Amino acid sequence: MNHSIIDYKELRALISVGTSIIQETNLETICQRVAEAVVKYSKFQRSVVSILEPDGTLRRVGFGGLTDEQITKLKQMKRSTMEEKKNIFSDKFRVGQSYYIPHDQVSLEGLKSEKEYSPNHEWHPDDFLFIPLYSIGGEIVGMVSIDDPVDGRRPTEEGLLPLEMLANQTAASIENSRNTKKLQEMLVKLREQQKVVMELSTPVIRIWERILVLPLIGTVDSSRAMQIMENILIRISETESAVVIIDITGVPIIDTLVASHLIKTVAAVKLLGADTIITGINPEVAQTLVHLGVDLKEITTKANLSKGIEAALDITGLTVTSKDS
Amino acid sequence: MNSDYRIEEQDKIEILEEKDVVVCRQACRNWAKRMNFNLIDQTRITTAVSELARNIQEYAGQGEVQIQIVEKDMRRGLRIIFIDHGPGIKNIKLAMSEGWTSHRGMGMGLPGAKRLMDEFALESEAGKGTTVTTCKWLPL
Numbered sequence A: 001m002n003h004s005i006i007d008y009k010e011l012r013a014l015i016s017v018g019t020s021i022i023q024e025t026n027l028e029t030i031c032q033r034v035a036e037a038v039v040k041y042s043k044f045q046r047s048v049v050s051i052l053e054p055d056g057t058l059r060r061v062g063f064g065g066l067t068d069e070q071i072t073k074l075k076q077m078k079r080s081t082m083e084e085k086k087n088i089f090s091d092k093f094r095v096g097q098s099y100y101i102p103h104d105q106v107s108l109e110g111l112k113s114e115k116e117y118s119p120n121h122e123w124h125p126d127d128f129l130f131i132p133l134y135s136i137g138g139e140i141v142g143m144v145s146i147d148d149p150v151d152g153r154r155p156t157e158e159g160l161l162p163l164e165m166l167a168n169q170t171a172a173s174i175e176n177s178r179n180t181k182k183l184q185e186m187l188v189k190l191r192e193q194q195k196v197v198m199e200l201s202t203p204v205i206r207i208w209e210r211i212l213v214l215p216l217i218g219t220v221d222s223s224r225a226m227q228i229m230e231n232i233l234i235r236i237s238e239t240e241s242a243v244v245i246i247d248i249t250g251v252p253i254i255d256t257l258v259a260s261h262l263i264k265t266v267a268a269v270k271l272l273g274a275d276t277i278i279t280g281i282n283p284e285v286a287q288t289l290v291h292l293g294v295d296l297k298e299i300t301t302k303a304n305l306s307k308g309i310e311a312a313l314d315i316t317g318l319t320v321t322s323k324d325s
Numbered sequence B: 001m002n003s004d005y006r007i008e009e010q011d012k013i014e015i016l017e018e019k020d021v022v023v024c025r026q027a028c029r030n031w032a033k034r035m036n037f038n039l040i041d042q043t044r045i046t047t048a049v050s051e052l053a054r055n056i057q058e059y060a061g062q063g064e065v066q067i068q069i070v071e072k073d074m075r076r077g078l079r080i081i082f083i084d085h086g087p088g089i090k091n092i093k094l095a096m097s098e099g100w101t102s103h104r105g106m107g108m109g110l111p112g113a114k115r116l117m118d119e120f121a122l123e124s125e126a127g128k129g130t131t132v133t134t135c136k137w138l139p140l
C-alpha cells in the first residue's frame, strides 16, 4: 500500500470548487473559476486554463495570479497547438497524471532529452508543469498549466493529487457544458430531447485511480436509473475501480423508486468487489426518507462529496492528512 | 363528505406516461412553495405525490391528479387527489401494510405517503379503480 501525504485542506477546497462548477454551463466561467481556485488553494501562484478548440489550438481562457497586462498579452499570443505539445506527453515527464518539464529539457525547436529527472530539486522559473484535462472518453479537452510554487520546489505525485482531481472535474464540466450547448441547439429541433438530456447528463467521472464519481443531477426515473446502473458497472470494470461515489446533491427528491435503485446499485457494485459511497443527501430528504420508511442503513453515506472522497481515498489506501495538524 | 372543504383554487394534471409523474410532482411542489410550506413539508408533499402518481402510472396505466388549495375550520391546506379507473386494489389492508408489493417495488409507497401527509384516505374497488385523497395543512 502506498501511504502518501495529501494536503487535506487543499483537497477539500479544490473538490468543492470542482463540485460547484459541474452544473455551470459557461465555459469561460468554468475555466476562470478553476484558474482562480488553483492560485487560491494550491501552492502554485499562477495558472492558465486552456481549452482545446475543434481546430486543434489551445485557447487560453482562465487566468489566475496574473496581471491584466499579462492576461491581455497571453490572449494575443499565438495559440499553441496540440501538435506542438505532442512531445510533452512523454512518460519521461509524467508525474501522476501531470507532466513536468524541467527548464533544461526545453528548447524552442522542441524538447531535449536524456537528462536525469530528479525530484526534490528546486523549481526553476522556466520549468513547465501541465495537467491535461481528460474527458470521460479519455480524450484531451484542454489543459491547466501551473507555475511558481510557493515553496520553490518541484512537484511530487502526492502534492499534485488534489489539483489533478480538480482537473478531472474541470474536464467533466467542460464536456458537460459543451454537451449542454449542443443540446440547447438540438432542443429547438428535437421534441424527443428529454431522453438525450438524460443520457448525456450521467457522466461517471474517474476522479482518481480506482475512484469513480457520479454526480446525479435531475430526475431519476426507471429507464434512467437502469442506464445509470449499467454505466456504473461498466465503468467500474473498465477502470478496475474500488470505490464509486454517487453524489445526489442534484437530485430533488428520493422516493421509493430512487431508493430501491440505489440499493440495487450498491448490491451490484458489491458483486464486482467495489464499494459505493452515497453523498449529498440533504436534511429534508433525509428526514423524508425516514418518514417514508426507507432504510438506507446498509449504505455508506457521507454528508458531502469531499467527505466522500476522503473516505474513498482511505479505502484505496491513500491517507488524507491535514497539513497543519 | 367534501362539503366542509372550501376550495379556493384548483387544477388537474393527467397522468398518461412516466414523465407526467415528474411533471405532476413538480407542479405540486410549486403549489406548496406558493402556499409557503416550509422546505421539509415541500419535500414530504413532493415525495408523497411521486409515490401516488407513480402508482397510478404503474398499476392503472393512466389517471388524473387534482390539486386544490382548500380551507377548513380556518386552516388552509393543499389537498391532492389521485384518481384512476384501473384494476383497483382487492385487499386494501394488505396494500397499506409496509413492505407488501404485488410487483417488485419496496411496498413502501402507500404506507409511506400516508405518513408524509396529514390526511390520507384510500378508496378502491376491484375492477373499478382507485382514489387516494390526501391533504397537508399549513401550520396554524
Ligand SMILES: Nc1ncnc2c1ncn2[C@@H]1O[C@H](COP(=O)(O)OP(=O)(O)OP(=O)(O)O)[C@@H](O)[C@H]1O
Pocket (backbone or CB within 6 Å): A256, A257, B051, B055, B056, B059, B060, B084, B086, B087, B088, B089, B095, B096, B100, B101, B102, B103, B104, B105, B106, B107, B108, B109, B110, B111, B130
Ligand atoms: N392505483 C393503484 N391501482 C391498483 N393497485 C395499486 C395502486 N396503488 C397501489 N396498488 C397496489 O398496492 C401495492 C402496494 O403499493 P405501494 O405503493 O405501497 O408499493 P409498491 O408500489 O408495490 O412499491 P413502491 O414501494 O416502489 O411504491 C402495489 O404493489 C399494488 O399492487
Ligand SMILES: [Mg+2]
Pocket (backbone or CB within 6 Å): B051, B054, B055, B105, B108, B109, B110
Ligand atoms: Mg408504489
